[in-house]
Amino acid sequence: MLDPQSVGLVSAQCAEFDEPFTLQSGAVLPRYRLMYETYGQLNAARSNAILICHALSGNHHVAGRYTPDDKYPGWWDSMVGPGKPIDTNRFFVVGVNNLGGCHGSTGPSSVNPDSGKPWGSRFPVVVVNDWVQTQARLADRLGIERWAAVIGGSLGGMQALRWTVTYPQRIRHCLTIASAPKLTAQNIAFNDVARNAILADPDFHGGDYYQHGVLPRRGLKLARMLGHITYLSDAGMGGKFGRQHKSGEYQFGYDTEFEIESYLRYQGDRFADVFDANTYLLMTKALDYFDPARHFGGSLPAALAATDARFLVVAFDSDWRFSPDRSKETVKALLDAKKSVSYAEISSVHGHDAFLMTDEPYMRLMDAYLKRVADEVGT
Amino acid sequence: MLDPQSVGLVSAQCAEFDEPFTLQSGAVLPRYRLMYETYGQLNAARSNAILICHALSGNHHVAGRYTPDDKYPGWWDSMVGPGKPIDTNRFFVVGVNNLGGCHGSTGPSSVNPDSGKPWGSRFPVVVVNDWVQTQARLADRLGIERWAAVIGGSLGGMQALRWTVTYPQRIRHCLTIASAPKLTAQNIAFNDVARNAILADPDFHGGDYYQHGVLPRRGLKLARMLGHITYLSDAGMGGKFGRQHKSGEYQFGYDTEFEIESYLRYQGDRFADVFDANTYLLMTKALDYFDPARHFGGSLPAALAATDARFLVVAFDSDWRFSPDRSKETVKALLDAKKSVSYAEISSVHGHDAFLMTDEPYMRLMDAYLKRVADEVGT
Numbered sequence: 001m002l003d004p005q006s007v008g009l010v011s012a013q014c015a016e017f018d019e020p021f022t023l024q025s026g027a028v029l030p031r032y033r034l035m036y037e038t039y040g041q042l043n044a045a046r047s048n049a050i051l052i053c054h055a056l057s058g059n060h061h062v063a064g065r066y067t068p069d070d071k072y073p074g075w076w077d078s079m080v081g082p083g084k085p086i087d088t089n090r091f092f093v094v095g096v097n098n099l100g101g102c103h104g105s106t107g108p109s110s111v112n113p114d115s116g117k118p119w120g121s122r123f124p125v126v127v128v129n130d131w132v133q134t135q136a137r138l139a140d141r142l143g144i145e146r147w148a149a150v151i152g153g154s155l156g157g158m159q160a161l162r163w164t165v166t167y168p169q170r171i172r173h174c175l176t177i178a179s180a181p182k183l184t185a186q187n188i189a190f191n192d193v194a195r196n197a198i199l200a201d202p203d204f205h206g207g208d209y210y211q212h213g214v215l216p217r218r219g220l221k222l223a224r225m226l227g228h229i230t231y232l233s234d235a236g237m238g239g240k241f242g243r244q245h246k247s248g249e250y251q252f253g254y255d256t257e258f259e260i261e262s263y264l265r266y267q268g269d270r271f272a273d274v275f276d277a278n279t280y281l282l283m284t285k286a287l288d289y290f291d292p293a294r295h296f297g298g299s300l301p302a303a304l305a306a307t308d309a310r311f312l313v314v315a316f317d318s319d320w321r322f323s324p325d326r327s328k329e330t331v332k333a334l335l336d337a338k339k340s341v342s343y344a345e346i347s348s349v350h351g352h353d354a355f356l357m358t359d360e361p362y363m364r365l366m367d368a369y370l371k372r373v374a375d376e377v378g379t
Numbered sequence: 380m381l382d383p384q385s386v387g388l389v390s391a392q393c394a395e396f397d398e399p400f401t402l403q404s405g406a407v408l409p410r411y412r413l414m415y416e417t418y419g420q421l422n423a424a425r426s427n428a429i430l431i432c433h434a435l436s437g438n439h440h441v442a443g444r445y446t447p448d449d450k451y452p453g454w455w456d457s458m459v460g461p462g463k464p465i466d467t468n469r470f471f472v473v474g475v476n477n478l479g480g481c482h483g484s485t486g487p488s489s490v491n492p493d494s495g496k497p498w499g500s501r502f503p504v505v506v507v508n509d510w511v512q513t514q515a516r517l518a519d520r521l522g523i524e525r526w527a528a529v530i531g532g533s534l535g536g537m538q539a540l541r542w543t544v545t546y547p548q549r550i551r552h553c554l555t556i557a558s559a560p561k562l563t564a565q566n567i568a569f570n571d572v573a574r575n576a577i578l579a580d581p582d583f584h585g586g587d588y589y590q591h592g593v594l595p596r597r598g599l600k601l602a603r604m605l606g607h608i609t610y611l612s613d614a615g616m617g618g619k620f621g622r623q624h625k626s627g628e629y630q631f632g633y634d635t636e637f638e639i640e641s642y643l644r645y646q647g648d649r650f651a652d653v654f655d656a657n658t659y660l661l662m663t664k665a666l667d668y669f670d671p672a673r674h675f676g677g678s679l680p681a682a683l684a685a686t687d688a689r690f691l692v693v694a695f696d697s698d699w700r701f702s703p704d705r706s707k708e709t710v711k712a713l714l715d716a717k718k719s720v721s722y723a724e725i726s727s728v729h730g731h732d733a734f735l736m737t738d739e740p741y742m743r744l745m746d747a748y749l750k751r752v753a754d755e756v757g758t
Contacts, residue, residue, distance in 0.1 A: 025631035125631040185620040185639040186613040192640045193604045195633060196647075200597040202581055218579040222572060226605065229568045237564040243670070250668055252404035252504040254574060254660060258667065260564040261571045268575075281633060288637065289629055291622070320699075 005081045006073070007039040007088050010064035012104065015141055021134065027124030031113070034138055035060045035104035036096040039080060040088035042143070048379035049092045049144040051135060052076065053152030053159035056227070056283045057275060059103035062095035063088075078358045085366035090374040091148065099134050100126040100282045108278030109210065121207030126282055128155075128290045132162045136170065148377045149173035149370070153355030154322065155283065158290045161330065165292045168307035173373050175366075177314040178355040180326035181300055181333065182291040187321070190230055191284040194223035198277045207278055220277045221268035228267055233318035233351035293333075300333035311341040312369050314362070316354035318347075342369070384460045385452070386418040386467050389443035391483065394520055400513065406503030410492070413517055414439045414483035415475040418459060419467035421522070427758035428471045428523040430514060431455065432531030432538035435606070435662045436654060438482035441474035442467075457737045464745035469753040470527065478513050479505040479661045487657030488589065500586030505661055507534075507669045511541045515549065527756045528552040528749070532734030533701065534662065537669045540709065544671045547686035552752050554745075556693040557734040559705035560679055560712065561670040566700070569609055570663040573602035577656045586657055599656045600647035607646055612697035612730035672712075679712035690720040691748050693741070695733035697726075721748070 012035050021029045037060050042049060052062050054075070063080040065073050080086040080093055097105040100123065108123035139147070150160040150171050157179025163171045183191075198204055201219030205212050229237075241260040256262045296302035311334055315327035324345045334341040346362045348354040354362065397410045416439050421428060431441050433454070442459040444452050459465040459472055476484040479502065487502035518526070529539040529550050536558025542550045562570075577583055580598030584591050608616075620639040635641045675681035690713055694706035703724045713720040725741045727733040733741065 025629075027631075127629075182622065184613055185616040185622065185637070186608060186611075188622070188637050189604075189608045189616065189639050189643055192637075192643060193601060193608065196604065196644070197576065197601055199633060200601065222576055222579065222601065225568075225572045225575065229565060229572065232565075234563055234565040237568065241564040243561065243564065243567070250404075250506075252406075254578060254664070258564070258567050258571075260568050264568055264571060265575070285633070 005083050006077065007064040007081050009068070010037055010039065010061075010066065010074070012037050012060060014104065015138055017134075017137055023124050023130045024127045025124050029099075029106065029124070032099060032106035032134070033104070034096055034099065034106075034134060036094060036138060037061060037064075037074075038095075038142075039063055039093045040091050042092040043379050045378065046143055046145065047377040048090060048148050048374070049094060049139075049142070050086060051139070051147050051150045052080070052086070052093060052095045053131075053135070053150065053156035054095070054098065055152070055154040055156045056280075056287070057271070058156070059101060060095040060097040060105075061103070062093070076356065078356075079363075079366065085363060085370050086151070087370065087374065090379045091370075094138070094142065094144075096135055096138060098126075098131045100279060102276035102279040107276065108207065108282065109276045118208075118210040120210055120278065123278065123282070125285050128158050128162045128286050129166055131159055131286070132166050135159070136167055139170070145170065147171050148373055148379075149175055151175040151177070152179070153177040154179055154352065155287055158287070162290075162292055164307040164309045164311075165303050168309070171307070171309045172377065173312065174309045175312045175314070175369070176327075176330065178316055178319050178322050178327075178352055179330070180322045181293065181330045183288055184326075188288050190226065191288055194226055195281055195284055197222035197226070198281060201277075204277065207281075209277070215272070216277045217272040220275065220280060221265075221272040223280055224271040224275075225264045225268040228264055230321045231352045233320065233349060235318060236349040236351055239349060300330070301337035304333060304337045304339060307339070309339070311339060313341060313343045314355075314365065315343075315345050316348045316350065316352070316362075317345055318349055319352045319354060321352040384462050385456065386443040386460050388447070389416055389418065389440075389445065389453070391416050391439060393483065394517055396513075396516055402503050402509045403506045404503050408478075408485065408503070411478060411485035411513070412483070413475055413478065413485075413513060414480075415473060415517060416440060416443075416453075417474075417521075418442055418472045419470050421471040422758050424757065425522055425524065426756040427469060427527050427753070428473060428518075428521070429465060430518070430526050430529045430542075431459070431465070431472060431474045432510075432514070432529065432535035433474070433477065434531070434533040434535045435659070435666070436650070437535070438480060439474040439476040439484075440482070441472070455735065457735075458742075458745065464742060464749050465530070466749065466753065469758045470749075473517070473521065473523075475514055475517060477505075477510045479658060481655035481658040486655065487586065487661065488655045497587075497589040499589055499657065502657065502661070504664050507537050507541045507665050508545055510538055510665070511545050514538070514542075515546055518549070524549065526550050527752055527758075528554055530554040530556070531558070532556040533558055533731065534666055537666070541669075541671055543686035543688045544682050547688070550686070550688045551756065552691065553688045554691045554693070554748070555706075555709065557695055557698055557701050557706075557731055558709070559701045560672065560709045562667055563705075567667050569605065570667055573605055574660055574663055576601035576605070577660060580656075583656065586660075588656070594651070595656045596651040599654065599659060600644075600651040602659055603650040603654075604643045604647040607643055609700045610731045612699065612728060614697060615728040615730055618728060679709070680716035683712060683716045683718060686718070688718070690718060692720060692722045693734075693744065694722075694724050695727045695729065695731070695741075696724055697728055698731045698733060700731040
C-alpha cells in the first residue's frame, strides 16, 4: 500500500453525454455515459494529457486500487504511476471504459432509459471510430485539445492509430503496441468461433438473457479459453505448463487433467463471472471491422496522410495473434506517408500478452520514449 | 470414373473379433469389430502390405468410390491408387477405421450387444497403443506378419510411430507425416476447448445423447471450426479468403459476413452432420495422451531402440499445429537411437492440412521413397 510507484487509491468518474451520438452503423444513441479515471495533474498549458485505450477485456481502471485491500490494481498498473514509464508525476493520464463496455459505460447490459430494461440485443454494434469520437467528446469535456500521446495495446493500439486518422491534429504521439492495421482471415476466424460459442449458448436468448435471469456463461467461457490460447505463445505456455499432470496418472476420462486445462478452465470461469457476453460480441466485431484504409481506397498511407503525430510501433517476437509482420505493415504505411515512426520488435516469451507484461527492454523503451514526450510538451 | 489412376469401385469389409481386448485404461471390450478396406493384391510372399492410419476425422475409406456417382472418393485418393505414390499395382493397401470411430468400427455410437443400447458414455477412452494393437490383430487376420510400411499423417503418424515401439519387428518402414512425438501444452489447450464445447452442449447429456433423440451439434460444430483454423496456415487462409465480404458492406450484426466465417460455419455444420461427438472427444484424448517415451523413463530414443524399421519423417513449413520443430524432435530421437531416418521439410501454403494435399515436392518425395520400398520387398 505504501508503494511509492503506485498512483494509490483511485476512484472512477462518470461523464454523462446528453447530446445524441450517431454511430457509424447509422444507429443513434440519444444519450450515453462514459466511465473514466484520471491520474496525475493536467498542467496549465493542458499539454501533458495521455489517453490510454483498452483492449478487448479492459476498462477505465488502468492503475491504482479502489480500496486499501483491493486484491488487484488496475490492468496497466505496471506501466502507469509515479516514476513509471507513463509517469503520473509528469503526465495527466486518462483511462476510459469504451462505449458498449460492461464496466459502467453505456453498453448492452446498461438500462436503456427509454424502456427501463437492459439494452441487450438492441444495443448497436460499435466500431473503433465510434470509440475515438466518444473519447474526443470526453477530451472536450476535460479541456484537452490535443493529447500528448494516445497509447494502447492490441485493440487499444487500433484506437490510437484511428485517432491519427479521425483527429489528425489532436494527437502528438501515437503509441500502438502489439497491434495491426486490420485483422487477417485467421484473426477473424478465431473471433467468429468465439462469437459462435456465445450465440449458440441456449442461455444467450438472442442477446436478451438479462430478462431471463440467466447468463450465457458456457459460451463466454469457451470464447475466453480460446482467446487466452491465442494471447500466449506456444513456448511460453510450454514453459509454464508443459504436459504437467494434476495427478501424474492418466484418468481416462474428460475431467480436468493436464495443468493447462485446469488453468484455462479456471480463467474461463473467472472471466465469465465478471464480463458481459454482449460486450464480448461487440468488441470482437469492432476488431473485425477495423480497417482505417477502407474509406481511403484501401490505402493506409492515404488514411494517415493528414496527421502531424509521431509514432512508436511496438511488436513482440512471440506474438502470433498480432505478429511483428502486422506491425511492420503499419510502419511501412507510415514511411510511405513520410511520417516520423520508431519501430521496436521486443524479444519476449509472453506472446500477445507481452504488452501487459514487464519485460525489461519493453519497459525501458516505453520509459525512454515517454520521457522525451514529457520533455517536449514541457511537463 | 474411367480414371486409370483410381482404385475404382471399392467396398468396405468388416472384421469381427470375439476375443476380449484389454485397453490401456484397464477397461475390457468383450468383442469388437473393425471396418476396413483393401486395395491391390497381397503378393505370395505377403511382403507388400501397407497400413494407412487415419487422423482425427478419417476412417477406413482411403481411396476409390462406393458407387459410380459417389460425390467424393476416399480421403487419401490423391496418394493411393494405380501409379500413385502408394501404388496399388505394387502394394496391398489396408485402411482401417479405428476402435472408437464412428464409421462402422465399434465405438461410442455402436450398440453395446450386452445392453442393446449405444455405448455412449460407457465406451472406454482409447489410446494410440490400443489402436496399434487392434490393427495388429487385423494384420494377423489378413496374414500379414510384417508391414512393408505403416503410413499416417497427424494422429495417423503417431500410430505409425507407435507401431515401431509396440511391434518393433512387424514394420519395415515407418512414414510419419505432419506429426509429433507428443502434444505441447498449446496443442492440448486447443483440444480442451474443443472438448469443452461438446461437454457444455446441453444436448450432450453426459455422452448419452443417442437415447434422447438429439445430437450435440452446436458443440461439435464449434470444435470443428476451431480445429479447422489450426489445420490451415494464416497465409493460406489469407490467400483464399482475406477480408472478403459476402455483401461488400458491413452489416453491423452477428450474422455470417466475411467469407471466412461462411466457410468455417459451413464446414462445421457439414462435419456435425456426419461425425459423432463422442468419437471426437475420444480422438482428441488419444492425441493428448500420446507420449511413447512415457514408459521408457521419458526417453524417446529408448522407446525406439528395439525397432528394425527405417523412417521417413515429413513436415510442412506452414504447419503450426505440428510444426517442423516437432518432427525434428522425432528425427533427433531416431538419430540418437542410431536408426535410419530421412527427413524432409516441404514448402507448402496449406498448413497442417498439407499432408492431405498434393504439393508437387511432397508427392514426388512420397513416390520416390515408396518405389524404393516396393523394390526392396520385391513386389
